[in-house]
Amino acid sequence: MNAGEGFFAPAGACRLPAGRWRDGRLEHATELVADEVPVALVYNGISHAVMLASPRDLEDFALGFSLGERIVDDAREIHDLEVEEAAQGIAIEMRIASGAMMRLKETRRARIGKTGCGLCGVESLACFDDEACAAQAQGGEARFDPEALQRAMAGMAARQDLHHATGAVHAAGWADGSGELLCVREDVGRHNALDKLVGALARARFDSADGFAVVTSRASFEMVQKAARAGFPMLAAISAPTALAVQLAERAGLTLAGFVRGGRHVVYSHPQRLAVESG
Template identity: 45%
Template sequence: MSAELIATSATSSQQAVIKRDAHLVQPVQDQVAEEVPIAMVYNGISYAVMLATPQDFEDFAVGFSLAEGIIHGLDEVYGIEVVRHDKGIEVHIALATERFHLLKERRRNLAGKTGCGLCGAESLDQAMRLPAQLAPQPVTSVLPPVASVAIDAAHHRIRELQPLQLLTGATHACAWVAPDGSICLVREDVGRHNALDKLIGARLRQAIQTPGFVLTTSRASYEMVQKVAAAGVAMLVAVSAPTGLAIRIAQQCGMTLIGFARNQQFVIYSGAERVQYKE
């Protein structure tokens, strides 16, 4: 990828475009979201490259490492350094020796893209990683019953907490939501998987102990369920649809999975016991 194509220091840029609105056609300036290659480098060895929004690098590194099963806790990360190059960004993560040895044993080259969760997996077993293989935390985190009105409130609130989406219309968001529907933390990215990694990492780095669930503005793919389960979180709420595989994995993990959560509606696919859906 040519260096002049990459803008590593901005999350959005201004572009001259031609806009048609009904019968009016005119040149205007538009804000577009940026995405750059971001390489995760562990103890000097490159492990994965994702196309992602160039922000929240430390959160991204920690969340990705946890979701991939590279670490089990923040204490296994000794340091994070962000290095910018003309063609992208390297995030250097210093791992504990034991974790790095395990990483080298199962290392795979992963060319990540914004819409793909399995790019670069070398085998079916590797692609279909169950949460128990990724992290020791079972999906048994304490979560008080969540009322339907709390899910409605979180969905209503999340839009105004997405500044990059409001500016460009091109990003996803993931939020950490308390049982009463209040939003504690939000991360955005052009890729839904990246936004989730950043949220998981931010929650871990900030030591947020508030019980709650994950709300995503995207669909609930298999890997989104996998990442939430690997973080030990008991509930994933998506504004769009889940896949069949995501539903089956959620059921196997004992996770609550909700889809189509919008306009005071939702569909519970797994773990209905955690939701107060009867008014």
């Protein structure tokens, strides 16, 4: 079944006219397409970043982004948060603690978010190395059954209503030690999906170290960085990692698994959390 055929339009999707070529014929149809809008993150009246994102779960996104970029150290430093429609997109207005705002002013830099990769505007190679060293995973000596990875990844499909409708978004999920998914968030950008997950867990007051993160994308440097900063002990990706991501995961104490699908996976760092005898 094609995206849009027989599907209701979930939040974050819209119907657009299209021409569908099938069995040698052109048919006029409507297709469900994922929404992608500019979202401005505004702190105490100052616009800090503009990200391209799916217009759903934006409160989670704002909190997760703020924590992941270390704009705030704790959710309680955000005193007020409002999502407002704007002429060109959406503005998320946040009022943050004075200490957090002072730190933000010291480090503020202009950036434009994209659905691809980037280094979030670090100013030099030295700054980049400092950023890499700052990420530290939590979870101590947490152990996970390898089957929990497979169970969590297999369960992701049933929780991705926006992807089922449009075929155009990524998802990030959080599973407990048994692999049961307790929270899933979707977005056109894989980084955004992980930010939304981090924000959702913080709002619900879950301890991210009590489970692990699964993502329906590759594991890039920034995905590992966000996972480590959020305190996940393990990140499991359906696709491959990059070499830089593996190096960061090793330094940060994060267990990184890739190609988690079809009953198989590859562990690239800190395999002790998946304690089984090698075969």
